[in-house]
Amino acid sequence: MLRKFWRIGIGAAGALVLGAGCASSTGKTPARSTPETPAVSTTGVAPTDPARVEVIPWAPDRTYRRMGEITITPAPSSTPKQIDASLREAAGSLGAHAVFVIWDPKHRLQVVQVDPLAAERELKYPPDAIVAVAIRYE
Numbered sequence: 681m682l683r684k685f686w687r688i689g690i691g692a693a694g695a696l697v698l699g700a701g702c703a704s705s706t707g708k709t710p711a712r713s714t715p716e717t718p719a720v721s722t723t724g725v726a727p728t729d730p731a732r733v734e735v736i737p738w739a740p741d742r743t744y745r746r747m748g749e750i751t752i753t754p755a756p757s758s759t760p761k762q763i764d765a766s767l768r769e770a771a772g773s774l775g776a777h778a779v780f781v782i783w784d785p786k787h788r789l790q791v792v793q794v795d796p797l798a799a800e801r802e803l804k805y806p807p808d809a810i811v812a813v814a815i816r817y818e
Contacts, residue, residue, distance in 0.1 A: 725775035
């Protein structure tokens with residue numbers, strides 16, 4: 681199990697060399713494909729093109745399936761555009777249609793749903809991280 685998480689961290693770091701930091705998702709591994717079998721992520725759906733993943737300001741009203749949480753720790757020099765691309769890439773690998781940010785204590789993005797209470801902040805997420813929820817519409 682530890683090896684699985686190690687591979688996730690190495691793969692995510694390699695994919696996000698653009699300076700946006702490293703991304704991880706809750707226990708999901710990247711999809712693999714061969715000529716005879718199309719890629720399917722461990723969420724049970726095919727990966728989504730990151731360019732088609734929406735970054736939305738809050739959870740939508742329409743029905744959706746939660747694909748997982750994405751945690752990104754951007755480099756200090758990362759731009760909002762690079763962070764956005766990292767979120768889209770990670771969400772796409774899970775087969776998500778959209779992603780909404782639930783934690784950005786440094787307000788590097790303009791799309792934070794809510795600021796959690798101070799007690800919740802200290803217990804749940806790293807102080808430098810951006811956390812988002814990847815979703816797939818049903």
